[in-house]
Amino acid sequence: MAGRYEIRFSGAGGQGLILAGVIMAEAASIYEGIQAVQSQSYGPEARGGASKSEVIISENPIDYPKVTKCDALLALTQEACDKYSHDLKEGGVLLIDSDLIHREPQGNFKVTKFNITNTAKNEIGREIVTNIVALGAMVALTGVVSKENAEKAVLARVPEAFLELNKKAFNLGYEKAMAAKK
Amino acid sequence: MAKKVAFMQGNEAAAHGALYAGCKFFAGYPITPSTEVAEVMSAELPKVGGKFIQMEDEIGAMSAVIGAALTGAKALTSTSGPGLSLKQEIIGYGCITEVPCVIVNVMRGGPSTGMPTGPSQSDVMCAKWGTHGDHPAICLVPASVQELFEETIRAFNLAEKYRTPVMIMPDEIVGHMRERIVFPEPGEIEVINRTTPSVSPEQYKPYDTKFGDVPPLAAFGSDYRFHVTGLNKMEDGFPTTKASIVQAEEERQVRKVEANADDIIKYEEYMLDDAEVVVVAFGSTSRSARFAVNEARKQGIKAGLFRLITFWPFPEKQILALSKKVKAFITPEMNLGMCTEVVKGCVAGNAPVHGIFRVDGEPINPDQIVDKMKEVK
Amino acid sequence: MAFDYDKYIRPGKLPHIWCPGCGHGIVMKGLIRAIDALGFEKNNTAIVSGIGCASRLPGYMDCCTLHTAHGRAAAFATGVKMAKPEMNVICVGGDGDGTAIGGNHFIHACRRNINITYIIMNNKIYGMTGGQFSPATPTGAKASTTPYGNPDPPFDIAKLAIGAGATFVARGTAYHATQIDKLIVEAIQHKGFSVVEILDDCPTTYGRRNKYKSVIEMMNELKDIAVPVKAAEKMTPEQLKGKVLTGVLYKEEKPEYTAEYAKVIERAKGAAK
Numbered sequence: 001m002a003g004r005y006e007i008r009f010s011g012a013g014g015q016g017l018i019l020a021g022v023i024m025a026e027a028a029s030i031y032e033g034i035q036a037v038q039s040q041s042y043g044p045e046a047r048g049g050a051s052k053s054e055v056i057i058s059e060n061p062i063d064y065p066k067v068t069k070c071d072a073l074l075a076l077t078q079e080a081c082d083k084y085s086h087d088l089k090e091g092g093v094l095l096i097d098s099d100l101i102h103r104e105p106q107g108n109f110k111v112t113k114f115n116i117t118n119t120a121k122n123e124i125g126r127e128i129v130t131n132i133v134a135l136g137a138m139v140a141l142t143g144v145v146s147k148e149n150a151e152k153a154v155l156a157r158v159p160e161a162f163l164e165l166n167k168k169a170f171n172l173g174y175e176k177a178m179a180a181k182k
Numbered sequence: 183m184a185k186k187v188a189f190m191q192g193n194e195a196a197a198h199g200a201l202y203a204g205c206k207f208f209a210g211y212p213i214t215p216s217t218e219v220a221e222v223m224s225a226e227l228p229k230v231g232g233k234f235i236q237m238e239d240e241i242g243a244m245s246a247v248i249g250a251a252l253t254g255a256k257a258l259t260s261t262s263g264p265g266l267s268l269k270q271e272i273i274g275y276g277c278i279t280e281v282p283c284v285i286v287n288v289m290r291g292g293p294s295t296g297m298p299t300g301p302s303q304s305d306v307m308c309a310k311w312g313t314h315g316d317h318p319a320i321c322l323v324p325a326s327v328q329e330l331f332e333e334t335i336r337a338f339n340l341a342e343k344y345r346t347p348v349m350i351m352p353d354e355i356v357g358h359m360r361e362r363i364v365f366p367e368p369g370e371i372e373v374i375n376r377t378t379p380s381v382s383p384e385q386y387k388p389y390d391t392k393f394g395d396v397p398p399l400a401a402f403g404s405d406y407r408f409h410v411t412g413l414n415k416m417e418d419g420f421p422t423t424k425a426s427i428v429q430a431e432e433e434r435q436v437r438k439v440e441a442n443a444d445d446i447i448k449y450e451e452y453m454l455d456d457a458e459v460v461v462v463a464f465g466s467t468s469r470s471a472r473f474a475v476n477e478a479r480k481q482g483i484k485a486g487l488f489r490l491i492t493f494w495p496f497p498e499k500q501i502l503a504l505s506k507k508v509k510a511f512i513t514p515e516m517n518l519g520m521c522t523e524v525v526k527g528c529v530a531g532n533a534p535v536h537g538i539f540r541v542d543g544e545p546i547n548p549d550q551i552v553d554k555m556k557e558v559k
Numbered sequence: 560m561a562f563d564y565d566k567y568i569r570p571g572k573l574p575h576i577w578c579p580g581c582g583h584g585i586v587m588k589g590l591i592r593a594i595d596a597l598g599f600e601k602n603n604t605a606i607v608s609g610i611g612c613a614s615r616l617p618g619y620m621d622c623c624t625l626h627t628a629h630g631r632a633a634a635f636a637t638g639v640k641m642a643k644p645e646m647n648v649i650c651v652g653g654d655g656d657g658t659a660i661g662g663n664h665f666i667h668a669c670r671r672n673i674n675i676t677y678i679i680m681n682n683k684i685y686g687m688t689g690g691q692f693s694p695a696t697p698t699g700a701k702a703s704t705t706p707y708g709n710p711d712p713p714f715d716i717a718k719l720a721i722g723a724g725a726t727f728v729a730r731g732t733a734y735h736a737t738q739i740d741k742l743i744v745e746a747i748q749h750k751g752f753s754v755v756e757i758l759d760d761c762p763t764t765y766g767r768r769n770k771y772k773s774v775i776e777m778m779n780e781l782k783d784i785a786v787p788v789k790a791a792e793k794m795t796p797e798q799l800k801g802k803v804l805t806g807v808l809y810k811e812e813k814p815e816y817t818a819e820y821a822k823v824i825e826r827a828k829g830a831a832k
Contacts, residue, residue: 022360026189029362036189039359042299063473064548065359065466207642228827233641233820238667242634245627245664249607249638252625253646257638275628402623403643407602409569409618411626420572420618 005144006067007055009134010084011076014047016131020074021053023135023153024145028057031149037065050080057144072142074134075101076116093141095134095177112141114180119172129169132158136173141181147174186365192357193260195327196286196350197222198365199334200258203373205284206232207257209246211239211265214298215354216288219260240265244272244285251276251283252410254376254401256338260286263296266308273347274313275412277435280389280399282341282376285349286334288357289465289516291543300543301354303465304517309349310494316432318439320348320446321494323464327361332371333491339374340446344438345396351493353516355466355545379406389417389431395438440495448491449500453479457486458509459555462501462525464490467514467546474551483555490521498528505529510558514538514546534558567591567601569621576615580766580774582733582759583613586680587620589739589757590651594622596744597647604647607636609656612687613680613759616651630661633668636675644817647747650677655685655693658714662694669723672751673816678743679716679754680733682761690764701768720754721809727753728809733760734781735805745807750815758785758803 007024009017018040025036040053054067072093075081078101085105088094096104098113116137120130132154139150151170158166190198197219200208208223224234233250237243243259251257261269266287276283289305291297309321320340324333330352341348379386379398388408390397397417400406413421414428422428439446453475454460463471468489478485488504490497505511510533513522522537529535536558540546568591577583594604604622608614610629617624623646627635632650640648650657657665657679668675684702685691692702692709695716699708720728727749729742739757746753760766760777771777788806791799 022189025360029189030187035362037359037361038189039355063469063476064545065355065469066545066547068547068549207638209638209641225827228820228824229831231824231828235637235641235820237634237637238663241631242637242664242667245631245634246638246641248627249625249635250642251638253639253642255642257642271628272631402605402625402639403603403646405602407621407623409624409626411618412628413626 003058004062004068005057005071005142006069007057007072007138007142007144008052008067008070008084009055009074009138010050010052010080011074012047012080013042013049013051015051015076016128017051017076018042018053019157020131020135020138021055023157024138024150025055025057026157027145027150027153031152032145034059035062037062039065050077050083052080052084072138074138076130076134077101078103081105095137095141112137112177112180114176116173119176120169123172124165124169126165129166132166132169133173136170137177140174140177185367188363188365189360190327190363191218191360192327192330192352193218193288194222195331195363196260196334196352196357197226199331200284200338201226201230202331202366202371203256203335203338204375205256205258205338206230207247207250207255208232208234208259209237209243209250209257210259210261211237211243213240213262213265215290215357216260216262216286219286219288223258240268241272244269247283248272248276248279248281251281252402254404256342257283258286259283260288262288262290262298263292263302263305264294266305266312270308270313274315274317276347277313277317278315278412278414279410280345280435281347282345282399283347284334284337284341285347287349287351289351289353291541297543299354301466301545302516302541303353303467304520304541305351306493306517307520309351316436318344318346318436319494320344320346320439321492322348322350323490323493324350324352325356325465325468325489327356327359328363329491330356331363335371335373339372342374342376343396344442345376345399346439353465353467383407387417388419389415391417391434395434395441443495446492446495447497449497450489450491452487452489454486454488454504456484458484459512459559460486460488460504460508460510461512461514461551462488462490462521463514464493464521467516470546470548471514471551473548474555477548477552478555483559485555496524496528501525501528502530502532505532508533511535512538512551512554512558514551516540516546562592562595564588564591567594567621568619572619575619577612578763580760580762580777581612582682582757583616583680585733585736586678586739586757586759587616589736590649590678590743591620592740593743593747596740597747599647603645604649605636605639607632607639607648607650609652609661610687611653611656611685613651613653614656630656630659631664632656633661633664633675633677637668637671637673640673640675640817641820644674648675649747650675652679653686653693654679654681654683654695654716658716658719659694666719666723669720669725669752669754671816672724672726672813674750674752676743676746676753676755679756680759681716681756682759682765683713684761684765686761686764690761690768703764703768716756717754717808724752725754725809726751726811726813727807729754729807730756730758730803730805732758732781732785732805734778735785738805742807749810751813
């Protein structure tokens with residue numbers, strides 16, 4: 001990967017998407033030793049609304065810190081999917097929550113869908129780790145950082161009492177995405 | 183030993199830069215999108231015996247900063263647009279009383295409440311003309327997390343060296359984006375402390391021009407005691423209305439910065455050697471501009487970038503020199519033409535200046551700049 | 560032997576700007592006697608003011624003096640005290656400066672209970688700008704901006720301070736000159752935010768418009784309306800009508816702000832280990 005790889009995590013405020021983006025960028029910048037910039041835009045709401053977190057990953061210094069043509073998009077809500085899919089590249093990666101998104105953007109995308117939120121809620125038992133399930137899936141689908149480095153970045157960011165929970169969430173997301181991709 | 187590396191937000195880096203510079207006092211008031219500066223200071227300052235206080239309002243925060251700075255402490259506040267408007271009277275007080283301090287102002291949309299979470303670059307004029315009266319202005323406009331850290335140290339250095347408030351103004355994108363930062367070792371970056379008096383307490387005058395345009399400043403609670411007032415003052419610090427003294431003191435206060443512009447002005451030149459179209463940009467917009475210059479070069483356009491790191495004093499000489507050898511300037515900015523007007527003033531009609539203005543809460547993207555280059559080349 | 564005020568006055572800075580008959584000079588002398596009684600070092604004493612006639616006081620005092628912007632004395636003083644808690648920090652100023660434009664800083668300094676003494680010279684008017692009504696001007700009174708009588712009700716500044724959390728509140732008058740230093744000494748010795756309101760007179764801009772025939776009449780009014788707290792205990796509400804209580808009105812022990820912040824530093828250093 002020589003050029004820019006542009007990833008956008010989108011959903012509602014309070015879903016932890018900024019953290020998911022930060023961890024992805026840290027995996028690249030600190031653990032892979034390549035360049036990464038994370039930025040975000042959000043509304044006045046701490047909870048709800050449409051929120052996005054963008055990560056640019058490159059082997060070269062990164063000038064423009066925002067997405068120009070999105071290589072990979074995560075959408076956890078219909079509102080975010082509608083609002084943030086307009087600049088997804090042809091052939092780009094699109095990961096959506098199959099329980100929550102019923103209107104998919106039209107275009108030639110590599111679409112992967114599974115029940116991301118419900119995986120966190122029912123299989124891990126904590127809806128709060130939805131972002132980590134989604135992150136695991138995005139790591140699997142984009143391949144821009146290794147699974148090992150991404151997991152290290154996750155574990156460095158979460159409180160000690162929740163290490164196992166997050167590890168499980170990350171791995172389950174990774175596996176489900178690999179399975180759904182096929 | 184390997185240097186400490188972190189993946190950090192711009193605002194957090196500003197706070198760490200202040201700590202590196204030896205900041206021991208912070209007073210602030212919560213405001214988006216600058217609050218992370220206060221949050222880091224609240225956690226870190228007491229660890230080094232420093233003081234953090236959240237004041238009742240923006241004016242109180244600026245006032246407490248000047249009060250603390252007069253006791254000898256390096257003092258910081260952080261704010262954004264509406265807070266900067268509120269602080270202006272006390273910034274003017276800091277200018278006339280010549281008290282060093284640093285203001286981090288993270289630029290968001292305005293006027294008034296505007297767009298609190300959206301990026302903007304529309305406070306740069308407020309840095310120079312926001313408070314009433316003639317006064318010196320130093321304003322720095324970093325473009326990356328690492329640079330925000332380093333320029334915050336420089337802001338303290340300039341404040342102490344020139345005995346004046348200094349503003350550092352990242353736009354919201356630079357303040358909130360996260361990048362890798364490499365922390366310098368202590369001593370690796372120069373830290374300047376204020377010059378304290380060499381004369382006896384009996385002989386000390388807080389504005390004694392015998393020592394040049396930047397007189398030494400004693401601390402309250404030391405062996406020196408003196409008077410500080412926002413009225414026009416004499417060299418002993420007491421008020422005066424004597425015309426010749428007022429005129430001379432006002433001129434000195436502005437001159438101490440203007441005459442040292444070469445020491446204060448910092449900029450970066452990128453691909454300017456053969457450039458025909460030069461982008462003048464700062465903050466996050468300069469990152470779009472660099473991207474655009476690279477794109478344009480691929481398409482055969484001789485483009486270059488003049489990146490402002492110091493906004494005030496403005497690099498007038500450098501822009502004027504460039505204007506004699508280039509075909510056109512492009513000035514993209516997240517406001518309706520503040521920097522553009524200043525550049526136009528500098529080029530004195532030698533070359534056209536084409537602005538690109540955005541105030542919709544979105545950054546200027548590289549394509550907009552490339553399109554403009556094609557139009558004007 | 561007569562008290563030597565010159566010891567605390569900056570050489571060459573008198574005469575002061577105050578009008579003949581103004582009570583501010585009486586308050587300054589009271590403050591000087593208090594500082595002398597406390598044995599404060601001038602180098603270690605900061606006197607901070609805002610804007611107005613009363614706020615010119617620091618310029619005459621041979622201490623670390625800070626004449627700030629209108630209303631901001633308490634906020635500047637908070638910065639001084641936080642940065643150097645070992646300094647004695649005293650605010651002085653008028654009623655308009657302290658409770659109108661500076662009202663927010665004043666009440667929050669009360670709430671924090673930071674160890675600063677605030678002396679408010681309440682002459683019920685903005686004197687320096689020519690006699691506009693202040694938050695302490697009585698309803699109905701004439702001022703340059705209330706030509707038909709003041710429609711605003713006034714603050715009770717001492718009650719405002721108590722309500723906002725000041726832990727020592729006293730009131731005196733410019734007439735009761737020998738009481739002023741005693742109130743200030745007690746206020747400064749109290750650990751926490753202390754307020755001393757001194758009822759004062761402005762013959763030039765208030766007396767003249769409100770039918771006072773002389774400074775003596777204004778001073779006599781201060782004498783007549785003042786009732787010491789102790790004496791008031793034995794008086795009926797009817798007898799107290801139109802009177803103002805003087806002396807120490809309120810006192811309580813509560814954690815002081817800079818001492819509390821010292822604990823924050825200890826906790827932070829502990830957490831950093």
